Amino acid sequence: MRESGNDLNMPSEDGFSPHQQDARRFSNLPTPRLAQPTARPRPAERRSRKSEPARGRKPATAPALNGKNLAADRAPSTRAPLKFDEKLKSGPDRLREQRDRRRNSTQAASSTGNRRLKPVPNPATGTHPQRRSRSPRKLSRLSASAPPRPRTRSGTAIVYGTRLLILGVGLGVLAGTILSAWDSARYFTAGASSPEKTEQTATVSATPADQLPMLTLGQEMLPLKNNLQALVAQQTQLSPGMMIVDLDTNAYLNINASVALPCASTIKLPILVAFFQDVDAGKIRLDEMLTMRSDLIATESGEMQYQPVGSQFSALETATKMITVSDNTATNLLIDRLGGKEALTQRFQSWGLTSTAIQNRLPDVEGTNTSSSQDLVTLLGLVSNGKLLSMRSRDRMLDLMRHTVNNSLLPSGLGEGATISHKTGSIGSMIGDVGLIDMPSGKRYLIAAMVKRPRNDERAEELIRQVSRLTYQYFSQPAPAQTSGNSGQPNQPPVSPQTNPQGTSLQRTKVAQP
Template sequence: MPGDADASGQSLPASGEIPVSGVTEMPKSKQTPKKPGSRRREASRKKSSEPTPASRQSREKNSTAFETASANAPLPLTEKGNNRRRQPVESKPPGNRVQLPIETTSQKPFVGRGAAEERRRSERDLSLLTADPGLRADPSGKLTVERTLKPVSSFRGRRPSEGGAGSSVEENRPKTRSRSPQKSVPKNAQKRSTSPLIYGARLLILGVGIGVMAGTFLSMFDPASQYPAQTTEQASAGQTQQTSVKSGEQFAVASELPALEMKQEITALKTELQNLAQQQTDLVAGALFVDVDSGEYVNLNGNMAFSAASTIKVPILVAFFQDVDAGKIELNEKLTMRPDLIAKEAGDMQYKPPGTKFSALEVATQMIVISDNTATNMLIDRLGGAEALNQRFQSWGLSSTMIRNVLPDLEGTNTTSAEDMVKLMGLVTQGKLMSLRSRDRLLEIMRRTVNNSLLPQGLGEGAIIAHKTGDIGTFVGDVGMIDMPTGKRYLAAVIVKGPHNDPRSTELIRQFSRKVYQFFSK
């Protein structure tokens, strides 16, 4: 009605029309100040600004278009983290419609100098609202827009199932993402760590396999397979010698041992030796020299038996290393010096108190290096006695070598021959009676012999001899292996029987040694 006031306290036009939405009131600073006599012009303008029925109908149409445009407008989006997410709007009955207020400003009638311009602006703003049919005006004069809300899913833009106006609120709530159940992996399919022991076992199996293959391949080219059957049997016999158990059966018998090969006798050299021996009519000499490489030899009464004196210690030393190889004696085994084993004449052990202990290797070394008689008796006892040793000597083919009494045996009952001594040294050199390690140790001990008054005196410079002397006054002898600077190796054994402590006996041995060395040096 005319003269009524709106909610803001301003008066509405008398016709009851709603002020134009979106028209901004002109600031007072820009309004034209009233001048005297302008009342008449204002009344005229006010009358002209009253809406006509046509304009009122146009406003209602524009209001309806505004409501339609506002209802189709999209809902606001909210930023949450890095994902854009629609903000759910709770539906409200009826029909999921909501009213949005639109602030309006009451306007006074367009008056003044700029009234025509303001009117044109207002009409232009109203033309923009014609597209929204949901524009409504309440009795207070405010414009509102009615909008039908469409359910929008709150999770990644997915829409819930459409339920119309009666859809429940639960359907519009954000749904929690459900994780698909992980498939359990069988324990057997999981990667297992391999133990270092398994790796070691695999490498061991691989190494054994490669070794078998390599051995099979190399056996096809084994030179031993090209040797005659007789040589193989001889090698087998030599191996059997080192694996026997009983003292008399450690090694093969003499018939199974290859004899030292003596091919051709050196007659010229033999004649020279005979001439030297005949110059001493009261001396009897037995000698044998053999070139190991060529098989040439000189034999002068070589098979004649003589008193062995200390040369009997050579076969005892060979028997000792045989038992070492057989595991019957340890080199560091302690041997006790009993009173019944103490002997005079030679050696230093006799001066030790009875009950003194010595290692087996020390006893064997003293027996050869300084010709200790006590050490010899201790070894004879440890090796099973004289009878057991004699059986072993016979098995080696030493027909003249025998122990009848313990040392010093000044009566000369223990016997041997030059041929037996050379044969024994030949078997040692060829490694037929013992292992190569024991052979090397035996020769090293014999090279340390202190008494060098016999065979070594006839050798030239640079020659090396491993030997053992013997002397009981009436019998003097020397047995050894000589390596010449030229590489030639020969075996020597000389035993001379003569008056007690006659220097001619020792001199004859030196002369024989010199003649043979000079001949082999040519």
């Protein structure tokens, strides 16, 4: 027993006891290790690693103590690898297989026109594939079997609609321009038409007398009439005709108002009304050009006579010169454009102006053209009430008359703040003035004073100035209370402006009150 015990404790030939030999034997076993993260391989190492087969790790060995053990350490280990190491090695393989499957599916999808799937990066190899994308249009071109994509029509419809709208507007503007040019040509052609056709046109513009409401008159202004009659009685060599109408109360004054007298340039007032009447009817344009002929040039007053033959003036400019500076050449141009003296006389008669007529072109130094203070006041009253002209033409006409240059007759008898739209007339045998007066108090009245005189007698001018002064003073007084009259007689009935006076008396006709 001692030998056996000694045998166990005795060292072996290599100098180790049995226990030491067992420890030595167990220390030669390989130690399992986990896969450690390594640095990202370079491309050259990656290619070489892919080409090399998988190799196992060399097991760790203890330091050799003798030659026998060194030989044993050099021998390769025949132990099977651990399953844990197999799982670590199979992970990159599975990722590689997944990448291959996705690549195959992407190639199959690109053949049918679908978008290619992005490649998945490989964490085992540390690679990051380059991302490349193609637009759907390029993919559709690559696919031969993919059907063409339909285009949307919403934007195209809007574009076509806009083009049609622009085309319609352009056609409308073009049509309007053509019509305007044709209309202007028609008007200018009418200006060069024959006198017979123009006279017919002027006659159509006239308003029948039975359809034209006449100027309604109220009571006669007896106090003013008495004062003016006393003034006229002092001038035995003068033959005046006077008509005054209060536009607020229709009260009137009549002294020989219906007697026809040479009217000189006061005939230009009804010519001006006829001109604006044709403007309202669209037969004359204000910018229409009128050509001056040699047979239309007139002397005496005006400046157009000094222009060369063939000069052109607009219709509005011609009418303005006829009124403001009493241009006779401008008057003849308008008489010719409105159809001639016969056509105008017919139109005056249709307005109820029974004493107004044009016998000759201007200058009418012989006094053949006639009118009456009653006709001129009646005409101004119809214009003021809007019976013959539109409101626009009426205002334009009265504005022209406010700019009359000669203010030596009726305007000289007015007070401060009063305005007058008037037209004067003067030849050797007659002088007159007719106008509409606006007072600062708001009162408005019409007045016409025509005086037949010895040749160029200046007393006629002074008479008109005194008549204007007395009339303005009369209307400046406060309105008296309505009574039965100073003589105790009842109020006189209203009269018609068509009554003919016998001396200073009047034949009265009852008319309806306004």
